[in-house]
Amino acid sequence: MTTKTARIAGFSRKCLCGAAAIALLAPAAAMAQDEADTGQDIYPDEAGEDSNQGNSIIVTASKREQTLQEVPVAVSVTSGETLERDQIRDIRDLQTVVPSLTVGQRQSSANTGFFIRGFGNGANNAGIEPSVGVFIDGVYRSRTASSISDLPNVQRVEVLRGPQSTLFGKNASAGVISVTTEEPQFDVGGSFEATYGNYDARVLRGYLTGPITDEVAFSIAGGLNKRDGFFEDLGTGSDANNRDRWYGRAQVLVDNGSDIRLRFIADIDKIDEICCGVVNVQNGPTTAAVLGVGGNVTDPNDPFADVIYSNFDSTNDIENRGFSAQLDWDVGDFTFTSITATRKTEAVTFQDSDFTSADLIFPNSQDLEIDTFTQEFRIAGSIGDRVDLLLGAFYINEDVTQANQLLYGADFRNYANLVVANLSGGAFSLFPTPAAPNATPLEQVFSQAFSTNYVGTFFNQGQGFTEAYTLDSEAYSLFGQVDFEIVDGLVLTLGGNYTDDTKQFTQDANSTDVFSAIDFDAPQLAPFRQQVLFQGALAQGVGDALMLGRAATAAEIGAFAANNMAAFGQIQAGAQAFAAGNVNNPLANPLNPLRALQFLPPFLGVPNAVEDGRINDDNFSYSARLAYDLTPDVNIYASYATGFKASSVNLSRDARPSLADRAAIEAAGLDRPNQTYGSRFAGPEDSKVMEVGIKANFDTFSANLTVFDQEIEGFQSNIFTGSGFVLANAGSQSTWGVEFESTFYPTRSLTLNAAVTYLDPTFDSFEQSAQGDISGTRPSGIPEWTVIVGAQYEAEVGNGLLIPRVNYFWSSETQLVEGLPAFAVRGPDGTIVNGQPAIDAGLPFTSQIDNLTASLTYECDCGLSLSVWGRNLTDDRNLGTVFDTPAQPRSVAGYPNDPRTYGVTGRFRF
Numbered sequence: 064m065t066t067k068t069a070r071i072a073g074f075s076r077k078c079l080c081g082a083a084a085i086a087l088l089a090p091a092a093a094m095a096q097d098e099a100d101t102g103q104d105i106y107p108d109e110a111g112e113d114s115n116q117g118n119s120i121i122v123t124a125s126k127r128e129q130t131l132q133e134v135p136v137a138v139s140v141t142s143g144e145t146l147e148r149d150q151i152r153d154i155r156d157l158q159t160v161v162p163s164l165t166v167g168q169r170q171s172s173a174n175t176g177f178f179i180r181g182f183g184n185g186a187n188n189a190g191i192e193p194s195v196g197v198f199i200d201g202v203y204r205s206r207t208a209s210s211i212s213d214l215p216n217v218q219r220v221e222v223l224r225g226p227q228s229t230l231f232g233k234n235a236s237a238g239v240i241s242v243t244t245e246e247p248q249f250d251v252g253g254s255f256e257a258t259y260g261n262y263d264a265r266v267l268r269g270y271l272t273g274p275i276t277d278e279v280a281f282s283i284a285g286g287l288n289k290r291d292g293f294f295e296d297l298g299t300g301s302d303a304n305n306r307d308r309w310y311g312r313a314q315v316l317v318d319n320g321s322d323i324r325l326r327f328i329a330d331i332d333k334i335d336e337i338c339c340g341v342v343n344v345q346n347g348p349t350t351a352a353v354l355g356v357g358g359n360v361t362d363p364n365d366p367f368a369d370v371i372y373s374n375f376d377s378t379n380d381i382e383n384r385g386f387s388a389q390l391d392w393d394v395g396d397f398t399f400t401s402i403t404a405t406r407k408t409e410a411v412t413f414q415d416s417d418f419t420s421a422d423l424i425f426p427n428s429q430d431l432e433i434d435t436f437t438q439e440f441r442i443a444g445s446i447g448d449r450v451d452l453l454l455g456a457f458y459i460n461e462d463v464t465q466a467n468q469l470l471y472g473a474d475f476r477n478y479a480n481l482v483v484a485n486l487s488g489g490a491f492s493l494f495p496t497p498a499a500p501n502a503t504p505l506e507q508v509f510s511q512a513f514s515t516n517y518v519g520t521f522f523n524q525g526q527g528f529t530e531a532y533t534l535d536s537e538a539y540s541l542f543g544q545v546d547f548e549i550v551d552g553l554v555l556t557l558g559g560n561y562t563d564d565t566k567q568f569t570q571d572a573n574s575t576d577v578f579s580a581i582d583f584d585a586p587q588l589a590p591f592r593q594q595v596l597f598q599g600a601l602a603q604g605v606g607d608a609l610m611l612g613r614a615a616t617a618a619e620i621g622a623f624a625a626n627n628m629a630a631f632g633q634i635q636a637g638a639q640a641f642a643a644g645n646v647n648n649p650l651a652n653p654l655n656p657l658r659a660l661q662f663l664p665p666f667l668g669v670p671n672a673v674e675d676g677r678i679n680d681d682n683f684s685y686s687a688r689l690a691y692d693l694t695p696d697v698n699i700y701a702s703y704a705t706g707f708k709a710s711s712v713n714l715s716r717d718a719r720p721s722l723a724d725r726a727a728i729e730a731a732g733l734d735r736p737n738q739t740y741g742s743r744f745a746g747p748e749d750s751k752v753m754e755v756g757i758k759a760n761f762d763t764f765s766a767n768l769t770v771f772d773q774e775i776e777g778f779q780s781n782i783f784t785g786s787g788f789v790l791a792n793a794g795s796q797s798t799w800g801v802e803f804e805s806t807f808y809p810t811r812s813l814t815l816n817a818a819v820t821y822l823d824p825t826f827d828s829f830e831q832s833a834q835g836d837i838s839g840t841r842p843s844g845i846p847e848w849t850v851i852v853g854a855q856y857e858a859e860v861g862n863g864l865l866i867p868r869v870n871y872f873w874s875s876e877t878q879l880v881e882g883l884p885a886f887a888v889r890g891p892d893g894t895i896v897n898g899q900p901a902i903d904a905g906l907p908f909t910s911q912i913d914n915l916t917a918s919l920t921y922e923c924d925c926g927l928s929l930s931v932w933g934r935n936l937t938d939d940r941n942l943g944t945v946f947d948t949p950a951q952p953r954s955v956a957g958y959p960n961d962p963r964t965y966g967v968t969g970r971f972r973f
Contacts (some may be wrong), residue, residue: 123221123243126230126441126453132760135556135690137224137769137802139163139818143217148855148868148918150932150968151157152266157240157915160223161222162818162851163802165844167943167958172678179224179238181798181845182750188788189465190534190568190714191781194237194748196227199834200244202387202404203233203437205461211307215284215312216245216270224802225752225773226706228684229558230542233459236706236750236775246326247280247316250270255972264290264306277321284312293962294340298359298372298420303340304961309333322393327386334381339417339958342366344908344945347954352481358421367940367959373415374422374472381410397444402427408433416949418956422472424949430466433481435459449548450590456541463534465714469663470527471576475950479522479578479660482952486656490595493521497522510799512587518862521578528663530572532714538564563681565707570676570718570743572666579661583654584647593646595653600638608634611683652760659952665735667720669743673727674720682707691838698758706750711779713790718743745779745790766805773798780832783946794828796842812857820849834882843881844944846874863923869916876911883947883955908957910941926972933965
């Protein structure tokens, strides 16, 4: 049986299980419907079809207003009320209330990765567009840097799971996060909010709306968010992971009351923070060298002590601003919609990337600018009583400009000298030192071999890497969807999307790192290599003869030679033969351990004679869904959908030519010393999902159950190597899963909610990962089980409501990384000789989440409310991810999560 056939057969069996679950629910649903048909409205004040709760809530997942019950798509909806009461300030916090969503912050305030059902991409590389599309008021936000600011006056957040490329034409291969904010009102109103919490947290937010004329309304909103950092930097004395951001937002709504609506939105937000704190979670052999030059690192046995070490602050200066205009024009039974938007993101970041108090790297900086223009047209309406039609077009033009710099600091030369001695067992040093009088100084050896004066040139302060990248992209999509009600209650939905995406990029980088340009395999070094190989083989041979279990010392060799001349002669001859036979064998090169210090090898820029720096992708995605109303309150559906994400470009110093281009590059004379090969870009992602589900919505209970099998071919994997990012396509990643969400109203005052997600992901094929062939393994960072449970009670007290609320988020233990590139054995050209999964490589880094959020709110009828709240009340500490520590071979660092926070919020609405 082929793999594909087996997957289809497996899905069929699993679908039968899902169908059985639906069959079990159906009688209960019918019974509940029979009770409802008696005409009794159990809670007429809070429940019923007009309550906009449960599956009656209005969503725009299909780009037109429908109830959640009607949409045959797996959607999670978070209301503005939930955002307020759970103190959810930005999209990063959504994972505590949305099942199947994982959000992680990485190296700066702007770098947040979104993952739905385990599919997504990290955001540390500006050339990689996310697999999860983020839309705010219908406007596509191409990078998380432009979408993480405080969420002002949100009406709802919809998380659409699975490929959504049919209607969301730009990079929705894994799902969509759609944020809808409140429109301006024609009645005067507003709110003011103030919060104070631990870590000296201070939040101020204001909102005002009202009419300008009978047909024009406005709103204006602004906010300030400040907080001390969670981590004390014992190197600089500052706090890290603080909050210092503000935003402003203005809207104008023109509504003639009949057929035309215009909505204009202008926004700006600014972030000026120290982020993000990194802790040491595993010491490598070079940690002693850090200490040897006077630096400090965090204790790997206590990663959650909330302290870090730096010698300068990692600052983030980020500004987003944008303008959008939406026109809705009713023409007969159809509505024409146009959404025009322009956005600009500017981010200047400095990071102490060695994460120690030693001056090893200064600075690792990035100056990033993203300019985006988007235009969407669509027309939607009904033809007769049974056909709903939507047709549209989407266009995006985006320019990314990025300049990076990574330079060695004042301590790096002495640090590197200690590392060389460590990696070579004391045989080598960079330059003569009293601590290593018997070591061979490499600067002198290389000077003699290459007839170049290298003395005093290795790892000097100011050497490093300067980079400049551009990425110009242009894409358009044509899309459409038709809903046809075949018979009463049975609806067939067909959709399609054609996308054409073109990218033009340049990559220009200059390495001034002298040591990284030394070719250890050069013929000029053959005598030196032979001498070292001979000495090593001789010492090992004598050690074996003496049964020492190690190589013999110089004194032991001399004594053995004096007392065993014949045996010594044989060992000496064998050592000479070994040295002569392996002098030009790259795998036997005695300098190989020192390749770990060639952090910044020379770079071949793009475009060049072999690589033109241009990519063009096109694709047709489609979806087919069949939904049936078993009863007015129970709907079942089955769907098949495909998705697409265009190629992503690696804008980092690890952007290296493809191994397939090696021959052409060498023929053109473009190869550089120590030329490594990898990838400049990752090709497109193609996704597909088979899904069956049931949605039930009654007066006191609503529930949604989804069973799915989802696959992404060519998944774009982005792995940090310690000096840059390796961007590569996995052959295939698939996930089979079950999702359940429910809301229960046992009384008119009590609301209970529960959600459970089960995910079973696999790398079906991933032969060229950053750590070797990991086909057949489980992708990291995807928990098998995720559970969210919550409760809220509204008690009438005086002239208002006392509302206790609690929400608990739990995920099972999961591996943080598939493996780390520094633990894979590589050949001289950078290709992997032997890769190991994380556990086999001795990296048992896992994470489990137990997050409890609670609040107690009193809402007065007069408009005043007071809330006492806490997030992560259990103070559950875990690592978001781990990675190879830059410039410290075989050390491992990680990003800790936020500790417990709590505070009080006062709000006045009028």
